[in-house]
Amino acid sequence: MSLNVDDRLRESDWLRAPGIQAVFSAVEQEGDEARTVGGAIRNTLLGYPVPDVDIATTARPEIVMKRAQDAGLKPIGTGIDHGTITIISGGFPYEVTTLREDVETYGRQARVVFGRDWEKDARRRDFTMNALYADRHGHLHDPLGGLEDCLARRVRFIGDPDARIREDYLRILRFFRIFAAYGKGELDREGLGACLRHRDGLRQLSAERIGHEMRRLLSAPLAAYALKMMNDCGLWEIATGGLARIEDYEALRLLDEVARETRDPELGLVVLAGFVREDLERICDRLRLSNAERKRMQTAWAVMKKLRNSEAFPEAAALTYEFGKQATVDGLLAIWSGRIARNSADRGAFSNMLSAVRHQAVPEFPIKGADLIASGHKPGPALGKLLKHLESEWITSGFTLTRQQLLEHSRPES
Structure with missing residues (x-):
């Protein structure tokens, strides 16, 4: 050996x-x-x-x-x-x-x-x-x-787990993170017991240190199991200041082989903590997430909300144009973790929609304000309203109206 x-x-x-x-x-x-x-x-x-x-x-x-x-x-x-x-x-x-x-x-x-x-x-x-x-x-x-x-693949503290944790309470999160990345079977009972006994020590850690460790945990293969155990021990609420939708996150991670985004911390946090938009703001502040991470979570949540309120999936082109491709993929995966994961009738539609989004070229509105000015319109607020009206018509047409057709619709009166 x-x-x-x-x-x-x-x-x-x-x-x-x-x-x-x-x-x-x-x-x-x-x-x-x-x-x-x-x-x-x-x-x-x-x-x-x-x-x-x-x-x-x-x-x-x-x-x-x-x-x-x-x-x-x-x-x-x-x-x-x-x-x-x-x-x-x-x-x-x-x-x-x-x-x-x-x-x-x-x-x-x-x-x-x-x-x-x-x-x-x-x-x-x-x-x-x-x-x-x-x-x-x-x-x-x-x-x-x-x-x-x-x-x-046994994750065990060296010597006395209580002593190791008292040296640095971040080791509580590292215990779950290392297991999620490299472990096998069940968490070590002695280590888990020590984490439970010293869980209030997490309150002494800086937000930056907790955020760094949680990002790494969410990216690990066994994150769903580790987070479930953390939640059962009351550690998630102490670390993040809120509740967790563990079942939804478990459903999300069932798609690890289908979508690489399921291991992204931003999407994981949307699924775990995104009950309402205010929850996202709280956890972003709590974990000191970057502006880019915050923006991705916000747009993913917006797509998820739109899909949640829709009886049927909107067209892929419409979603990608409104929110962008990354946010649309994130929103689809997030909605899978809730409604669709519990409704087998929706799974085929979800799979087709995800594939369509991945292959969808994001539509580009074919005219700009300069085009309308060149055709005889005067600059000003009315021009902006006209541009928005034409964009709405273009979207309603399924993005089929051409630049020339849109300009014809916008000809100023003689």
């Missing part, structure tokens, strides 16, 4: 990259060691992409800075007070953190003690599957026996 694991690590593209090997060469001097740790190893062993690579080292942060500079690399003291240096090598950023131990925590304030003991460093981490290390040659180091949990 270990040989197979070492082979997988050794053959991984990210570990063989010249950039990371240059970091190892720079840091590993005068008896210091460096090892990759956490997500890169976990993802490699489970067959997931590796978006970033963290490195742990026995070298102190100021020494890491100097050695990187001397090697011609670019070090940045992103978190030097906590022992973390970002080193740019081969155009890729690597976070290099000095081993830590005996950290006294006061909420998010901590007294960091640097060390050289790999097992003590591992015991300060969150989950067993994240406490795996590998040297530059791909040899796995497993000080806490986390390999078995990783391969079995």
Whole structure:
């Protein structure tokens, strides 16, 4: 088993990259060691992409800075007070953190003690599957026996779950998020119990940190199950300040293989929290969502509302012209999660409509105010009213009226 694991690590593209090997060469001097740790190893062993690579080292942060500079690399003291240096090598950023131990925590304030003991460093981490290390040659180091949990996709806190959570209450959300991304079976009972006992600790976290973690959770494959468990434990309401339509979200995620948008956090939040428009505003503020995320949620909700109030699906061209293609797709998926998921008679119509929208070219109104002025109309409020009238006629015609026909309809009186 270990040989197979070492082979997988050794053959991984990210570990063989010249950039990371240059970091190892720079840091590993005068008896210091460096090892990759956490997500890169976990993802490699489970067959997931590796978006970033963290490195742990026995070298102190100021020494890491100097050695990187001397090697011609670019070090940045992103978190030097906590022992973390970002080193740019081969155009890729690597976070290099000095081993830590005996950290006294006061909420998010901590007294960091640097060390050289790999097992003590591992015991300060969150989950067993994240406490795996590998040297530059791909040899796995497993000080806490986390390999078995990783391969079995068991998400377990290291040591006492209550102690791990008290160190940082964000680990409550990370417990559900890591499970949603990599887990299998049921949530660990001890971990779940600790999350329940310390749920009020979520109230101490900043909106930005909660929002960042919730976005990542909503994108994960098992988000529906994880969110259901969070909701059952009262964690969703504490984190978001509102109620959740879990059944609707479960129905939405049944379409994961049909529509890539089902994993987008914006659409997920519309389905989970969009009882009324004010709910969207509340959750956008609560999670500190960006203006772009807020706008997408608002337009998706508008489409969903229109479809909810319609006895039959409007034409695809009409919806895409009014709301845009992305919002129309979002609205269709959102309405599926409610009415249609519980009405098999609507499913065929929904499927046809979704396909039509995806292939629909968004209609473009063929005339502008300048065209009307060129044909003899005077600028002013009346011109704007005429343009809106012509646009309405064009929409009513099913977008079939041509530019010439519209101009003929608008000829000024002699």
